[in-house]
Amino acid sequence: MAQIPVVSYARISADVRRDEHGVQDQHKLNRETAARLGWKVVHEYTDNDKSAAKADVVRDDFEAMLKALRAGELPDGTAVQGVVIVAEDRLARRPGDYERFAEAITYQDGRVFADARGAKDLYNEDAESMGLFGAVISKMEVRKMQRRMRRSHRTRAEQGMPVGGTRPFGWKPDRLTLDPVEAPLVRQAVLDLISGRSLYSIAEQWRRDGVKTSLGNAWTPSSLKITVNNPRICGWREISKELVRGADGNPVVGQWEAIVTPEQWMAVKSIFDARKGHYIHRDGRIGHVLARDFREPNYLLTGFLRCGRAKDDGSLCNTSLRVTHSKDCVQHIYICPGKTVGGCGGLGRRGDMVDLYISEAVLAKLEEAQLASSDEPSDWPKQDEYDGAKDRLDVLRTQWTMGKVSNDLFFSTAAELEKQIARLRTEAQNFTASIQRQRSRSHTDVSEIRRRWFLPEEEGGLPLTVKRTYVREALHAVIIYPSGKGRAKFNPDLLEPVWREG
Structure with missing residues (x-):
């Protein structure tokens, strides 16, 4: 059969x-x-x-x-x-x-x-x-089983206990003690991000240096973002992208050693929050929504220089200059593109000299800002409003518990107060992050920046993305005016920096 x-x-x-x-x-x-x-x-x-x-x-x-x-x-x-x-x-x-x-x-x-x-x-x-x-x-x-696991995770988080799984980069296998090699790398990455360096640049440096993830893989911008965007690095914990908070509304502090301060982590978080919904270029610039540009600028002033040649009607050309090379010129050249692509094609300037002049101007601005900066940042102006809302909610809860307030009044009023507190808490975090960035700028040793500015990156020089960030924070643009026919001697008076206010 x-x-x-x-x-x-x-x-x-x-x-x-x-x-x-x-x-x-x-x-x-x-x-x-x-x-x-x-x-x-x-x-x-x-x-x-x-x-x-x-x-x-x-x-x-x-x-x-x-x-x-x-x-x-x-x-x-x-x-x-x-x-x-x-x-x-x-x-x-x-x-x-x-x-x-x-x-x-x-x-x-x-x-x-x-x-x-x-x-x-x-x-x-x-x-x-x-x-x-x-x-x-x-x-x-x-x-x-899923409910029990969620309750267990929540309980452990509220007690500040570490979770299992893959060893987090920066800590030893006990997940409590900092790794003496990895933790400084994470700390420096956070400081570099606050200073304007891009994820791509940091990840590429780690790849060149042979740094591996806790699973032994090469670093990518995505994996680096997950690491530095995790509140664990400042001693906090989150579940479902929400910080775990205690009864007082403040984040629960974990039992593990922190790598950076909460203010530094919030500064990084605010950077990423500002980028949501936008394409991020490799140098950290925020692009248009869903824009796709995989090129990383290879020159300091790409996108900053504008053509100052006058048109027939007296207005300036104002086209963004591009980079080109010539056989009889070792250096790169910034030129205005031709008429077929929107420019005038009538202006060019030696790139290394322009980069040098604008670099000196930006460094001078940094030195000026350092002298004028204040060591003590101002207090958050809405602190009293935030404390008052929390106090009113506490009083309302007490009165409701004692039966002095009806259910309808309590739940309608409490919901509005909780929304107000959540909004103010977000504003406070953004303010703290902003102060942290300002503090990082004001405490920056400009003499060290100047020393590293002109060194090659492989010899400890500043990455191009960091230098471009300093330029971006100092300048709106640089207008380059024509020098006449033929090759003329470089004249810095024909460069007009358009400075940002403040």
Whole structure:
């Protein structure tokens, strides 16, 4: 008598995260069950490390199995008349999936189905109902486990305890003590970001220096952003992108050592918040929404220089200058593009001399700003309003607890106060971040900036992105006026910096 051809299905829970050995053990049991019943396994379907309880998880082999069952054959034409599994919770944990499976396997008469305990008749309504009931119970158990895990995470976070998982970069395996090599790198990256350096530039430097992630991978701007944007580096914790706060409304401080101050982390966070919804160029500039420009500027003043040549009507050309090279000139040249691309094509200037003059002008501005800066930043002007809103909410809660305020009045008033407090708290964080950036600027040693400005980056010089940030903060643009026909001696008086106010 010919053996009935069936398929074996195996799945290991994504929450358990076991390896392939567990899956092969399931297939082995399935083959033994099939042989005991006189069936023959002709194909094995495997969904390893994929949850059957989450609606957004697609189990590719499960879907392929349903298609084969409905067709009665595999893609290569091999006949299929049934399925064997270890247990029904390996097959489906959602009633909808079990219904689709039951519909596919009973699409034709004579199909067979079995688990480790023996064969089951899915054409019997009672058997199908029990299978659906089992899927419902399984789903309820999964939800209870998920709720317990969420409560456990919340409790640990409120107690300031570290979480498991991959070792965070910057800490030793105990997740509490700072790593003496990695922690300074994270701290310097934060300070560089506040100073205007781009994620791309820092990640590239780490790659050149051979720095690896805690998993041993090369750094990318995305992985670096995850690290420096994590409040863990300042001793705080977040769940679902919200800071974990205590009863007093302040962030809970973790038991691990912090790498940077909360003010420094908030300064970095404010930088990233300002970039949301925009394309970020490799040098850190915020581009247009969904704009795509993968080029990193190779020259200091790209985008800052404007053509000052007069048009026939007396107005300036004002076209952004581009960079070109000439065979008889070692240095790069800033030129106004031709008329076909919107320029006048009638102005060019030696690039290294322009870069040198504007660099000196920007450094002089930095030295002037350092002399005029104040060491003590001003206080947040809305602190009294914030404290008053918190006090009113506390009083309202006390009165409601004592029964002196109705439910309608309490919940309507409390909701408005909570919105006001949340808005003011965000403003306070942005203000603190702004002060941190100002403090970083005012405490910057301009003499050290000047020393590193003209050094090559591989010899400790400032990265181009950092220098361009200083230029951007000092200048709106630089207008270059024509020097006449032919090659004239470089004249800095023909360069007009347009300074920013303040």
